[in-house]
Amino acid sequence: EPEVTQTPSHQVTQMGQEVILRCVPISNHLYFYWYRQILGQKVEFLVSFYNNEISEKSEIFDDQFSVERPDGSNFTLKIRSTKLEDSAMYFCASGLGANYGYTFGSGTRLTVV
């Protein structure tokens, strides 16, 4: 069964450093998402991406965050200057659109120290 692949599975970074989280969505999917889950809390929407541009973003997705689909297969989330409160599990998801459901990756656990 096709999978969404995320790398790395765990990243530890110093506060203030830039991190790039990588995702390879399922190849024929059209919609791409990033979500995050702070330990023990809800899964929170960050951003959706369709047709090579951001379609929606949440209040969490401020100027420190950016997304790219640089080569038609990878989908990246960049955090420019990490803060302690960015420590969370970050999930990438992809889908065909409404009413199909979404496939999530296994996540990247980001720890900011």
Add this chain to the structure above:
Amino acid sequence: SQQGEEDPQALSIQEGENATMNCSYKTSINNLQWYRQNSGRGLVHLILIRSNEREKHSGRLRVTLDTSKKSSSLLITASRAADTASYFCATEDAGNMLTFGGGTRLMVKP
């Protein structure tokens, strides 16, 4: 309460029993989805019910949707120890955005 709230927050049952989890939401939706998450792992899509559907089955899973009450339930029949996980409902709106609830932690004791 926020969009997609589950209850109970935690549920502990014996193997073989049925588990029922409920979800309430506030705004209009295209569909409602249920996901499962094993501890520290990713989210696995279980089942999707469209706003014009009232009930759906998949294996041991049964989902109902009542749009007049803005609520859904997930029933897992004949539970197994391997069903131990957190279960989340998520509503999808017209903008293809998923909003997750807080989840129900299910423990199935062997």
